[in-house]
Amino acid sequence: MEEKSKQILSDNKVSVTNPRILVLEALLEIKSPITIDELQSKLKNKVAKSTLYRVLNDLKNINILNEFTSPDNTVVVELVLEGDQHHHHLFCSDCGEIIDVELSQNFEDLLNKEIKKIEKKFNFIIEDHRVEMFGQCTDQCENCKK
Amino acid sequence: MEEKSKQILSDNKVSVTNPRILVLEALLEIKSPITIDELQSKLKNKVAKSTLYRVLNDLKNINILNEFTSPDNTVVVELVLEGDQHHHHLFCSDCGEIIDVELSQNFEDLLNKEIKKIEKKFNFIIEDHRVEMFGQCTDQCENCKK
DNA sequence: GAATAAATGAGAATTATTCTCATTTATTTT
DNA sequence: AAAATAAATGAGAATAATTCTCATTTATTC
Structure with missing residues (x-):
């Protein structure tokens, strides 16, 4: 490396x-x-x-x-x-783990369309976005050892 | 109040x-x-x-x-x-202003579907999500006084 | 390889947040 | 409504995270 x-x-x-x-x-x-x-x-x-x-x-x-x-x-x-693939994050409130998540291309396309509307509405130039999801892992999280 | x-x-x-x-x-x-x-x-x-x-x-x-x-x-x-209406945030990197943004119901529905997929894939229970958008206001931002 | 410019280490300074504890304020009991 | 109890507050100390300072070291240019 x-x-x-x-x-x-x-x-x-x-x-x-x-x-x-x-x-x-x-x-x-x-x-x-x-x-x-x-x-x-x-x-x-x-x-x-x-x-x-x-x-x-x-x-x-x-x-x-x-x-x-x-x-x-x-x-x-x-x-x-x-x-690197554009991705988002999923946070586990039990163990603090942060997981990289890729959303479907279809969804990203829709999000970008939505963002274009926002740009117009607020007279903004939007360069970046982030989707964050919060919850708890159930049985696969290594840290939680559930 | x-x-x-x-x-x-x-x-x-x-x-x-x-x-x-x-x-x-x-x-x-x-x-x-x-x-x-x-x-x-x-x-x-x-x-x-x-x-x-x-x-x-x-x-x-x-x-x-x-x-x-x-x-x-x-x-x-x-x-x-x-x-209160569920909303997201738009950040202006020029003046630091943070603007409340509501996304279309249609989009939120799609996001929730996408989130259901993520829950399955990662064995998570997702309780909340956040969409953040970053950019610059052009001419309507009070703080920037452009 | 020498000269110049940039980066580093160590710790001090600053900022954000939490903690401590004596005092005050709210709530419950009488 | 007043006394007793429990909870919340203020002031500042303690802690944690980040930035800054400056003398020294390291990288880049010549």
Whole structure:
């Protein structure tokens, strides 16, 4: 993953530094939403706290980091690389797990039509959208061990 | 609004106290998403900071407060009373304004169908959902004064 | 490889939120 | 309606999350 991380950085014209490589490697390895705390412990102090925040900010700036909050307002990040499937999130209130969910193409088309109406109605340019779903896993969630 | 606030509190079986009335009045008066900071200045120190957080928590517990975060992760709250229309949010990245948006009934029906599919697929019980839209207002936004 | 510019680490500063506890206020009991 | 009890509040301390500062290190350019 180190090579891929370097590639991503140089492709995006940001300097290739160790902390950036380490953070990218960690994010590439899990490839699913993770809190800053989790990311920090995954990095085992190999990157200073302040640097971690700076690197995450860099990744946001080059548009490969998606940042949002879980229902308890904890910040969560995930890598979104070019070509990755557009997806949404499902939150389990029992165990806190966050699951990537792809909605059907048909539905996304309809959502985009709906968004066009909203743009007109409110005189907005809408660049992005998010669908979040909240509930509880029943028997398949690893964390809950139900 | 004071009477209505008292009514809401007693209806929900929480004791009717001054701070709670004041917070409810403020939320009823604006009836649109507001940050904690904005709410605090609207209340002009008539309610202690710690109490404000406690009261907001109470309102969450009786299920009449919707809490979410704006794209910069600032916590935003809004009152959602019984009978209020289900709605979503549109965020302006220029001025930070948050606009309530109702999607068409037809679309909501389709979204609910889509959600049923997700429930099956992930063995989840989904209780709530949220659609967030991000963009820039063009010429009608008061804050931007474009 | 030297010079320049940018990034980092460590911890201080700031901000948001929660907690503590003595006091006040609301509710219940009489 | 007053006393007793329980709950809520205010003030500020404590904690947590994030940003900032600045001396040092590392990457990039020449």
